[in-house]
Amino acid sequence: MNRIRTIGKPCFLLILAFLQVLFFVVMYRRGSSKIFESFSKRNGENWDYSKVKDIYTNLTLFTPALTNELQYCPPKSPLLVGPLSITFQNIPSLKRILKKNPYVKRGGLYTPPHCQARYKTAILIPHRNREMHLRHLLYYLHPFLQRQQLHYRIYLIHQAGNETFNRAKLLNVGVRESLKDEDWDCLFLHDVDLIPENDHNLYVCDETYPKHFSSAMDKFNYRLPYWSYFGGVSAMTPEQYMKINGFPNSYWGWGGEDDDIAYRVRYAGLKIVRVPLNIGHYKMVTHNTDKGNEENQKRFDLLVKSPRRWKEDGMNSLEYKLISKRLMYLFTNITVDVGAAPKDRKTKTRS
Numbered sequence: 001m002n003r004i005r006t007i008g009k010p011c012f013l014l015i016l017a018f019l020q021v022l023f024f025v026v027m028y029r030r031g032s033s034k035i036f037e038s039f040s041k042r043n044g045e046n047w048d049y050s051k052v053k054d055i056y057t058n059l060t061l062f063t064p065a066l067t068n069e070l071q072y073c074p075p076k077s078p079l080l081v082g083p084l085s086i087t088f089q090n091i092p093s094l095k096r097i098l099k100k101n102p103y104v105k106r107g108g109l110y111t112p113p114h115c116q117a118r119y120k121t122a123i124l125i126p127h128r129n130r131e132m133h134l135r136h137l138l139y140y141l142h143p144f145l146q147r148q149q150l151h152y153r154i155y156l157i158h159q160a161g162n163e164t165f166n167r168a169k170l171l172n173v174g175v176r177e178s179l180k181d182e183d184w185d186c187l188f189l190h191d192v193d194l195i196p197e198n199d200h201n202l203y204v205c206d207e208t209y210p211k212h213f214s215s216a217m218d219k220f221n222y223r224l225p226y227w228s229y230f231g232g233v234s235a236m237t238p239e240q241y242m243k244i245n246g247f248p249n250s251y252w253g254w255g256g257e258d259d260d261i262a263y264r265v266r267y268a269g270l271k272i273v274r275v276p277l278n279i280g281h282y283k284m285v286t287h288n289t290d291k292g293n294e295e296n297q298k299r300f301d302l303l304v305k306s307p308r309r310w311k312e313d314g315m316n317s318l319e320y321k322l323i324s325k326r327l328m329y330l331f332t333n334i335t336v337d338v339g340a341a342p343k344d345r346k347t348k349t350r351s
């Protein structure tokens with residue numbers, strides 16, 4: 001995501017003028033009503049988010065299965081309840097989360113006890129110094145995925161050391177390491193501070209195209225902040241991920257990498273599909289800027305070079321040092337040394 005703080009610079013004004021012209025050309029060619037319609041597209045059921053259910057409703061009624069020969073889970077899970085009650089007032093303890101999720105195995109692995117899952121999803125979370133956010137996420141995400149009757153595993157990709165944070169590279173590491181464990185159908189690239197609000201937002205991939213899930217976040221008044229937005233929560237099949245050569249490894253610090261990924265999707269001949277706005281509801285835990293994740297001043301330069309660089313900067317050039325892989329009670333912790341930003345890189349603190 002790009003927070004523009006360069007208003008007033010001539011190049012910025014030039015870009016602005018160019019975007020205005022582009023906007024009018026697109027309006028002329030596609031018709032304004034169509035454009036605004038797609039910005040606020042709300043498909044299917046009309047969800048009422050003032051009527052919410054507890055995320056653990058019915059889940060604790062589970063008992064172990066009596067047989068090993070399980071039938072496939074139904075195409076649509078009978079456990080879905082719709083809008084969920086999400087609050088960040090109390091931070092749940094790991095002990096409490098563990099108690100509420102008795103079927104989650106070490107490493108944050110879950111298999112439905114009563115039916116054979118139709119789908120295998122890996123959740124990859126880039127992380128450093130966000131333990132409180134992680135607890136909120138684990139508290140809500142485990143039951144959320146269990147309601148969907150998925151076979152899943154939650155991975156935390158933890159950046160070791162104090163060098164500048166690199167979200168995109170951590171996710172590349174997550175993809176490579178998680179695929180060593182299992183042939184996942186779907187890879188979720190998930191910010192630690194985003195909680196899905198509706199369990200009908202199924203954590204499965206689109207078979208053909210990369211998919212954006214956090215289409216309506218509270219921090220953006222439940223709308224898309226801009227047309228090509230791809231930050232927050234997205235998912236790809238391993239094939240789609242490899243086709244775009246994964247994420248760029250060269251974005252150090254905050255911003256830009258999600259836009260680069262959106263570009264890559266297009267360069268690879270794919271497109272982004274999105275969860276409808278009335279289902280893709282998310283709450284973000286409010287937070288300040290992290291130390292070590294200052295705004296990346298090089299992001300605009302990198303974005304300009306993206307068409308030339310995407311084939312050589314990504315999964316095919318990924319280098320890292322795996323420090324440890326530990327099976328924690330509620331997740332798999334992959335601690336990794338992703339290196340450091342090149343020395344000439346200057347960053348400025350976000351306000």
Ligand code: UD2
Pocket residue numbers: 001125126127128129130165167190191192193194217230231232233253254255256257258284289290291292293
């Ligand atoms: C936006 C995007 C995010 C990403 C980022 C730019 C949303 C909701 N999300 O997030 O996907 O594109 O802009 O890089 O718009 N993190 C840590 N420790 C840190 C720093 C970051 O764990 O010290 C992880 C964590 O998973 C966090 C994610 O990186 O959720 C994104 O960083 P952020 O939350 O600081 O940035 P934000 O909310 O502006």
Ligand code: MN
Pocket residue numbers: 191193284287
């Ligand atoms: Mn955030």
